[in-house]
Structures are given as structure tokens and as C-alpha cells.
Amino acid sequence: MKIFSAQQIYDADKFTIDKQQITSDALMERAATKLFEWIHARLRGTSVQIKLFCGIGNNGGDGMVLARLLHEHGYAIQVHVVNYSEKRSRDFLLNLERLKEMKVWPDFINEDSDLPEISPNDIVVDAIFGIGLNRAPATWVGNLIQHINTSHAFVLAVDIPSGLPMDRSPWKPAHVIDASYVLSFQVPKLVFFLPETGVFINQWELLDIGLDVGFLGKTETDFELIGRPEIVPLYRPRLKFSHKGTYGHSMIIGGSYGKIGAVQLASSACLSTGSGLVTAYVPKCGYQSLQTAIPEVMVVTDEDEKTISQIVLPFVPDVIGIGMGIGTGEKTVKAFGALLKEMKSPMVIDADGLNILSKNPKMLKDVPKDSILTPHPKELERLIGKWNDDFEKLDKAKTFSLKNEVVLVIKGAHTIVFYNGKGYVNTTGNPGMATAGSGDVLTGMITGLVAQGYAPLHAAIFGVYLHGFAGDICASQNGYEAVKASEISNRIGQGYVEILSPSEAEEREKA
Structure with a gap:
């Protein structure tokens, strides 16, 4: 779905x-009718008090139409016009007059007005500012x-919480509506999915206008927003007459003394995602634990007991996932x-692999084209530099991806995959996944998808979605706090089944 x-x-x-x-007023009527239908379907027969706060632009006009429809259907309403400017949109004025013709007299709130009383039992409709807010x-409006x-x-x-701009972080977070629910028109907004702005949206839903x-x-x-409809077409079904060699040989390189578990997690996830063969390259200290x-x-082990000191590959893998626990x-x-200079096929680089690149930026030129880099926020900062807000972060990430010709996976609540100047925003995942080893599992999954022949971009998008x-x-069965990386890996197979089974996927979305 496009953003x-x-x-x-x-x-x-x-x-x-x-x-x-049609007229702009007719489109406004259509939008407000969708709002009313959503509310009416949930409040029919209740006696709740609805207090509408309307600006004097088109967002306020939507609120005026909604107020009229609510009044016509017997709802108890109070309409407050937030009189923040002398300028008023034509459609707002038109619908204000229609409301007055029904003997509904809005209360105009000005800078010197007392703040209206609001009960915790009320429903507040926020229609003060829309997507055009540019200052x-x-x-006094912020105080309201x-x-x-x-x-x-x-x-x-x-449509959008008032006070939240579309293309920058809020001027003052305290002056943004903290929405219980957002009914957004037709298309999602990028600010719903960024850390600094998504905190103002608890739940959201699209209304087709x-x-x-x-x-x-x-x-x-x-x-682009990535949901199940965007994921299913990417899936590459297995062929009846195939064998383990059909689905690639992955090499997972990493680990050091005390951090072999990271390679175990990545290797296990790589297998569970479908790589035909997986070989782990670790220091000697990791041999027994991995085999067990x-x-x-x-x-395959390095000559060094505790760390990776040289990488001598006994075969040419289809893909390498590298960096987890490597130091x-x-x-x-x-x-x-040396490996970067030798390897020509795309790699999946994570964790200390990224930190090495950050400390040695000249090595970036040797990273194979279309490799997939999977930084968490601090690793990203080391790669692209500090940023002032989420929008500058996205600009820097896009520039980095374009300049270095890589797929950049920005991990977070809504992981964003950048490639060729475009961002793909993920919709799966939960706070329970903020746990040690979760990123190692993702690296293994993406590596396994590349091994099977998925294009690097598709492997990143599919892997991020399936991981989430x-x-x-896992969270639905264990709760957020008890989510462990190994259990995420153990549920990859169930994830495949449910994604490809419409009924099961729909039931999970409802839950």
C-alpha cells in the first residue's frame, strides 16, 4: 500500500x-459520512456525550458535517470551533451554516476563552488541524x-492527530493530540510509523472515501506500507522435483569467545527460513556447541581459538551472513x-560487521553491490552519522543506500527497508522483540531467503515481515516480556503457514 x-x-x-x-463539498460530505458510519456502528443505542473540536479549515469542515450527521441521528453533541485564524475555508463556512440551520450553535473558542469542560466519560472528536499544518x-491552541x-x-x-505535521517532527510534542484512535482518509501517513511521531497514534484505520x-x-x-497483500506475491513456492542444493548454501560467519550463541541463532533461523544447506564459520571455541x-x-572453524582471525572458505557459498558476535x-x-574484496555476490551484514564498516569507512567501497545491511539504531548512527529528527534520519539513510548501492534495513517498531531511493515500511512485530538475539535471527532469515534465490530487496522485505x-x-502465546530470540526462530514455520493461509492470517489480524 502506497504512503x-x-x-x-x-x-x-x-x-x-x-x-x-463533484464539488469539494461533496467529497467532504462523503468523507464525513464514512466517519459517521464508523462511529454509529459502534455507538448505536448509547447515550454517550460527543464533543467535537473543529478548526476553521477543511479538517474542521469534516467535523462540521460529522456533527450534523450525529445530531440528525439523535446523538448528544457539543461543537466547539477553535477560532485560531481569521481565514476560513469555503467548505467549513458552508457546513457551519448548515449546522446552524439545524439550530445547533457551536461554541467559539478564542485565545481568551475558558477551557471547556471535558469528562473522562466523553468522546472527543479532534478535527482541529489536518494534513496541511505547516507551522x-x-x-493557546496548544494549551487546549x-x-x-x-x-x-x-x-x-x-485523518491525523491535530498538531502533528506530515513532513517533520512536532514543534512541541505536548501540543499534539494524543489520539486513542485515528480514522485516516484513504491512505496511511508516514508519521504513523516513525518513533517520534507514531507515539501520538494508539490505533488507526483507513476509511475509503x-x-x-x-x-x-x-x-x-x-x-510503501508492507502488509500481507504485498508479501504473498513475493513468496517463492518450492518445486516438487527439487533437492537441498536447489535452495542454496548459506555461510554464517561470526562469533567470538562468549558470543557463539549469536551464530547459533542466525544459523538456526537460516535453516528454518528454507536455506538448503547452512555452514557456520566460527572460532574453534564454537565448534562443540554448534555441533551439539x-x-x-x-x-568450519578458524585457526584461532577465541576469535575470527582469517576467513578461509572451503567452498563458494551462495550467500554469506556475517557480523553477529564477531567483535x-x-x-x-x-x-x-579481505573477504569483502574476494566476495562478489551480495552479503547480509549485521552487528559488528556494521561496526567495522563504521570504523573503517573506506571498506564500504568493497561491499558487494546489493548487499543487505541490518543496523539497529545505534549501529545506524555509527554508519550514517547523528540526526536531528526522524525525517533527517530517513534522508541520511536513503542517501547512504543510494551512494553505496546497498539494501539498508533500519530496524525498529516499524522496520524500514531502503533500496534505490524508496522506503518499505513493515507492519509486523511487537515490543517483545526488543530482546537479545532478535537481530541475529533476522540476519539468518534474510540470508536464508537470498540463498533460495530471492532478490536482495525481496529477501529483506519478506524476511523483515516474516520475522515480525x-x-x-510468539508474543500472542507467551506475552511480550517472555519473547526470546530462539522462540521467534522456532515460530518461523508457523509464520509461513499463517501468512499463506488467508483464514488464519485474518483471524490473527482480528485478534
Whole structure:
């Protein structure tokens, strides 16, 4: 699903109005009707008080139409107009007059007005600002937003929480609506998925307001949201007449004294994701534990007892996953540099492999084209430098990916995969996956997918989604706190089954 910018959404509105030969007011009516239907389906027969806070732009116009529809159906409402400017949109004024014709008289809140009373039992509809917000709300409006946030009422935001801009971090986080639920029109917004901005959205849902599907389909976007519909077409089913060699030979390189478990996790996940063969390359101290823990994995050892000092491959693997637990010692750095010069096929580089590149940036030129780099936030910072906000981080990450011709996987609550100037935002995963070894499992999974012939970009997108999905299964059974990396790996198979089984996937999404 495409993630549109504010300007692209405005363009879609205009195109739809022109093509369908309707007025902007008619499109507003359509959007507000969808809002009403969502609310009415959940509140029918209840006596709850609904308090609508409407700005004087088109977002406020949506709120005005919604107020009229709620009033027509007998709901107890109070309408507050947040009078933050002398300028008013035409459609807002039109629907304000329609509301007054029904003898519903909004309360106008100005800078010197008392803050309205809000009960924790009320439902608040936030329609103050929309996606066009391009400057910080006035202090008094920000204080009103804080008042709404501290009321403990259920807050339903129209399209986007007020005070949250579309293309930058908030000017003042305290002056952003903390939405219990966001009903967003037609397309998701990037700010729903970033650490600094996603915290203002508890849950969200899209309402189809009938924007032109042709326009939406042909418009190129910088970001895409990855859900099950985007994942299933990437799946490469197994052939009946195949054998283990058909699905590639992966090499997992890493480990040092006390950190062999990272290689075990990656190797096990690589097998469970479908690599036909897996060989682990570890220091001598890791031989016995690997042979005992994972009998399906072959083991080659370095000449050094405790660390990787040289990498002598007895065969040419289809893909190498490297970095987990490997350390950044001088011998290891030299061995890694030599491998980069030798290896021509894409690699999957994680953990200390990334830290070595950060400390030795000249080595980046030797990283094979289309290799997959999987940094967590601190590793990313070491690679691309510090950033001021999430949007600068994304710009730096995109530039890094383009310059070095790599797939960059930015791990987080909504992991983002960058390649060739485009970002792919993942939708699976949960806080329980913030646990030791989870990243090692992901590295093994992506390595296993590349071994099977998935293109590097598709391996990264599919691997990230499946990793998060397996983590979701684990959390649903164990709770967040008890999620362990090894158990994420153990549920990869169930993840495959449920992703490819529509009924099971749908039931999990409902849960």
C-alpha cells in the first residue's frame, strides 16, 4: 500500500473532484459520512456525550458535517470551533451554516476563552488541524490540546492527530493530540510509523472515501506500507522435483569467545527460513556447541581459538551472513576486509560487521553491490552519522543506500527497508522483540531467503515481515516480556503457514 505525501493527497482530491465532476463539498460530505458510519456502528443505542473540536479549515469542515450527521441521528453533541485564524475555508463556512440551520450553535473558542469542560466519560472528536499544518499551533491552541489530552476522554482524531505535521517532527510534542484512535482518509501517513511521531497514534484505520483509484495506482510514492497483500506475491513456492542444493548454501560467519550463541541463532533461523544447506564459520571455541545445538548445520572453524582471525572458505557459498558476535579486533577487521574484496555476490551484514564498516569507512567501497545491511539504531548512527529528527534520519539513510548501492534495513517498531531511493515500511512485530538475539535471527532469515534465490530487496522485505510475524505469534502465546530470540526462530514455520493461509492470517489480524 502506497504512503502518500500531503501534496499527493491534495492532488488526488483535486483529480477525483475533476474526474467525478463533484464539488469539494461533496467529497467532504462523503468523507464525513464514512466517519459517521464508523462511529454509529459502534455507538448505536448509547447515550454517550460527543464533543467535537473543529478548526476553521477543511479538517474542521469534516467535523462540521460529522456533527450534523450525529445530531440528525439523535446523538448528544457539543461543537466547539477553535477560532485560531481569521481565514476560513469555503467548505467549513458552508457546513457551519448548515449546522446552524439545524439550530445547533457551536461554541467559539478564542485565545481568551475558558477551557471547556471535558469528562473522562466523553468522546472527543479532534478535527482541529489536518494534513496541511505547516507551522506550530498558537500557544493557546496548544494549551487546549493539552487540556484534551489530560481529560482522559476517548479521543478520535479525524485523518491525523491535530498538531502533528506530515513532513517533520512536532514543534512541541505536548501540543499534539494524543489520539486513542485515528480514522485516516484513504491512505496511511508516514508519521504513523516513525518513533517520534507514531507515539501520538494508539490505533488507526483507513476509511475509503472514493479517491480515484487510477490516480492512486499510477502515482509513484517514496514509501510503501508492507502488509500481507504485498508479501504473498513475493513468496517463492518450492518445486516438487527439487533437492537441498536447489535452495542454496548459506555461510554464517561470526562469533567470538562468549558470543557463539549469536551464530547459533542466525544459523538456526537460516535453516528454518528454507536455506538448503547452512555452514557456520566460527572460532574453534564454537565448534562443540554448534555441533551439539544444531546438528543440521555444518561447522568450519578458524585457526584461532577465541576469535575470527582469517576467513578461509572451503567452498563458494551462495550467500554469506556475517557480523553477529564477531567483535572488532584488528585480526577480525583484516579478515573481514579481505573477504569483502574476494566476495562478489551480495552479503547480509549485521552487528559488528556494521561496526567495522563504521570504523573503517573506506571498506564500504568493497561491499558487494546489493548487499543487505541490518543496523539497529545505534549501529545506524555509527554508519550514517547523528540526526536531528526522524525525517533527517530517513534522508541520511536513503542517501547512504543510494551512494553505496546497498539494501539498508533500519530496524525498529516499524522496520524500514531502503533500496534505490524508496522506503518499505513493515507492519509486523511487537515490543517483545526488543530482546537479545532478535537481530541475529533476522540476519539468518534474510540470508536464508537470498540463498533460495530471492532478490536482495525481496529477501529483506519478506524476511523483515516474516520475522515480525513470527514474533507476533510468539508474543500472542507467551506475552511480550517472555519473547526470546530462539522462540521467534522456532515460530518461523508457523509464520509461513499463517501468512499463506488467508483464514488464519485474518483471524490473527482480528485478534
